Amino acid sequence: MYYRPENLYREMKKSGLSVVKIIFVLAIVLLIILSVFSYVRTQNLIQSSEWVNHSTRIKLNLANAFSAIISMESYQRGYLITRDSVFLENYNLTREYLSNSIQMIESLTSDNKAHRANLLELKKNVFKRIGYLENLLVESNTKSITNEKMLRGKQMMDEIQKIILLMSDEEDQLLKIRNAKLEKEIFFSPLITTLLLLCATFFILIAYFKIIGDLKESEDLKSEILKTNAMLEVKNAELQKSEERYLKIFDFSPVAMTLAEIGNNQITYANENFYKTFGYSKEEIIGYTAEELNLVSPEENERLIKIILSHLDDDRPLEELQKLSPEETEKLLLKLRLKMFKDGFEVNYQRKNGESFFALVFFEIVEIGGKKVTISSYQDISERKKAAAQVEKQNEELKKINKELESFNYISSHDLQEPLRKIQIFSNRILETEKDKLSGPGQEYFNKIQSSALRMQNLIRDLLAYSRVSADEQEFVKTDLTKIVEQVVSELKETIDEKQAIVEIRQLDSLQIIPFQFHQLFINLFSNALKFAREGVPLQISVESSVQKGSKFSNDYLKADLKYCHIIVQDNGIGFEQEYADKIFDVFRQLNVKGKYEGSGIGLSIVKKIVDNHNGYITARGKLNEGARFDIYIPV
């Protein structure tokens, strides 16, 4: 696996940054909205409070104006009573003050129509009152002031007070509204500001945690990278170790090995065994190519080039191929390795002393220290080749011996039987044609010649049969046993008739067998039964078969879940004692005295061998003077 922490880190950083960016933009927008909103709110608040202030100032000036008139009245009265000019001075000052106040009111109420109307009325009345006051002052210089005239002044004052109260009331109404508005402003402005502040704080907090989280992640990644780096360092150390180990293996390999640079083909390293095998010293090898060292003879070199070119299947001429870049050479080498060196390639090398030997060459391309090199191994196979030649020679000899054996078989089957048959036929002829001329013992001798010849004939035939069934694998063919048995019965017809035997062929199966061997098997079993018939009892032979699973038979040698064809051949002949049941299949084993029952002692051995050839199993059961039974199990 190739681990790339820096990429992962970049990815994560990118996504983290965009989130933080969004949050910051949101927070900034919110803060701007908040500021604008706050500013507007504050402006409203200031305005509201100004309006309240405005009303208060109107009221104050109204009150000032009224008190100024009252003061002027009292200063006038003072003067009238005392005739002190101080009162007049004060009167004039207050008059100045009054006009200032009224001017102030005028400027303050310039936007209020109702006030302006009232103010005109007020001014008119105020000037009327002032005029009256000054008339009285002027009048007092000449005559005394009547009560009536004073009362008239009071009337005028009441009028002024009425207007001022009206205006004040009106202003009070406004003030009330303005105060309510101000209170509202005072209540809501901080609330909304606080709310927005909270929102901004919330976003900034999110951004804060995001940044903290990202920072932590980047810290984790950093430590991960550090860990990976540490791991890589360990791996590198291991690699170096394994490289050293590898070189050690290389050095101590029992096979000659070299390292050669791809491109210039110079040998950069060779192991001890290489020097030993090729007979060169280190100085003579390192830095040279195999060609320069003449490791192969010119003839062998030519042969190798031819084979290599045919494997490369490249249109370019050899000279061009030799000048290719290391990368392209590597490609060609890989192709060669696959096509030519897969199981090694035999090359005839020359040692320094000129001795030639065969080596099985393998090579592999590896990277060592950043350079592509070929590792080649040269397995000295001279001994192996010698041994192989020996085996070849022995095989030839074996073939020859086999051929001789075959011809021996043929000789025994034909050439040996031929003279024997002639002994038989001529002695038989003498017995027939010259019987009268022979004495009793003479006839007896001829009979003995005949029976001996017959025994020998049987022996030769059976020996031949025995050697034949042990011969090479034969073809297994699906064969109907009934057909084989019928053929055997027809072949043994003469003897069967002679012994007045009855052969009962019951249900028989078809199975995969070597037909001629089974033919031989039935010939031998039936001949056996015919040979061992009881005198005076008509011989009965029966044969049958059935297919069943191994578990159905009480026989330990059979596999439980394998199907077997079970063939039974039984007779009612002289049988045998059960204790000999196993020995019956031994070669040359005869249970009976020679002479009475003619036989080679090979017949049943052949039967057993045939059953073995079919991976089957055979058992014999016998009871003396009751009969014999053969059970054959052939897997199907």
Added chain:
Amino acid sequence: MNTVQASSKSIFLADDDADDCTIFREALREINYTTELTISYDGVELMNTLDETVPPPPFVIFLDLNMPRKDGFESLSEIRQNERYKNIPVVILTTASNPDIIERTFHLGANYFVRKPSTYSKLKDAIHTVLSLDTAQLNTQPERQHFVLSA
């Protein structure tokens, strides 16, 4: 070459064994068939004789297997591949009686297989059995289990 009667059955025997030929001739004489026996001592001689005499074809050829120059198998397959001779009945008469030999001759197209008997009377019986078959019976190859005549 041995000629008995002009109108008798013509029988060819190919066997390199002079003793066997003598016994065969005696047996044939004793059976008392009116036959004309032509003996060849190997396969080459047999093929030459056939070339000179056929047609008319012989009633039957008794053919030994083990012969010099050209053996019984070669002769048999040549006879069966030749348009002129392929219908001539061939009875194998040989000492060798291995199952594979019987099989081989059966497939090569022999009509009957007789194992050379070890008594004179059995030989006579065998010859008699063959000669008592009519041309049609002789000309058809029997089933495998009747191919070998017991002797």
